[in-house]
Amino acid sequence: MKGMTIIVKTISSWVKVLIFLFGIYIILFGHLTPGGGFAGGVILASSYVLLMLAFGREFAEENLSLPLASKLDCAGALLFAAVALCGLLYGAAGFFWNFIHQKYLMGTDYEFNLVSAGTIPLSNIAIGLKVGASLFLVILTLSMCCKDFKPGSTENEKE
Numbered sequence: 778m779k780g781m782t783i784i785v786k787t788i789s790s791w792v793k794v795l796i797f798l799f800g801i802y803i804i805l806f807g808h809l810t811p812g813g814g815f816a817g818g819v820i821l822a823s824s825y826v827l828l829m830l831a832f833g834r835e836f837a838e839e840n841l842s843l844p845l846a847s848k849l850d851c852a853g854a855l856l857f858a859a860v861a862l863c864g865l866l867y868g869a870a871g872f873f874w875n876f877i878h879q880k881y882l883m884g885t886d887y888e889f890n891l892v893s894a895g896t897i898p899l900s901n902i903a904i905g906l907k908v909g910a911s912l913f914l915v916i917l918t919l920s921m922c923c924k925d926f927k928p929g930s931t932e933n934e935k936e
Contacts, residue, residue: 779833789831796824804905808894814904821909826916834920843917846910853906860899 800820807813829837 779835781831785831789827793824793827796827797821800824800905800909804901805898807901808897814901815908817901818905818908818910819912821905822912822916825913829917829920834917837917841913843914846914846917849906850910850914853903853908853910857900857903857907860896860903864896 800817800823802817803810803812803820804814804817807817825837825841828840
């Protein structure tokens with residue numbers, strides 16, 4: 778039997794969705810509440826690590842394959858660089874200049890709303906993608922390199 782017991786598998790399949798939604802919430806509202814892209818990305822990766830622990834590495838790879846995780850990792854880095862360059866191109870005030878807030882939201886009554894921060898939510902989304910995909914790739918790679926031990930056997934036994 779791959780993975781853990783049927784109870785752990787059932788509960789983890791239910792909880793995975795809630796953990797994933799909480800990670801998205803932390804990323805999107807990170808400029809208003811404690812959290813942000815890094816914390817949300819770690820929470821997103823932990824939902825797939827929970828699947829890997831409960832069902833096995835192969836099941837987690839079916840849900841989020843290595844090529845897709847690598848593409849999400851690259852997309853997060855590209856989006857982060859694009860937000861930084863747009864601040865330089867549109868504002869000409871510097872790298873990472875908050876051009877959306879300065880041009881469109883300055884002087885409006887949008888405080889403490891989702892769109893109140895300009896480019897900061899876009900940066901949080903990019904960082905969340907990057908951190909979530911990178912952490913999942915690291916843990917998946919480490920799980921590929923581990924040696925499986927049979928219960929009751931020792932490392933020094935000859936095969």
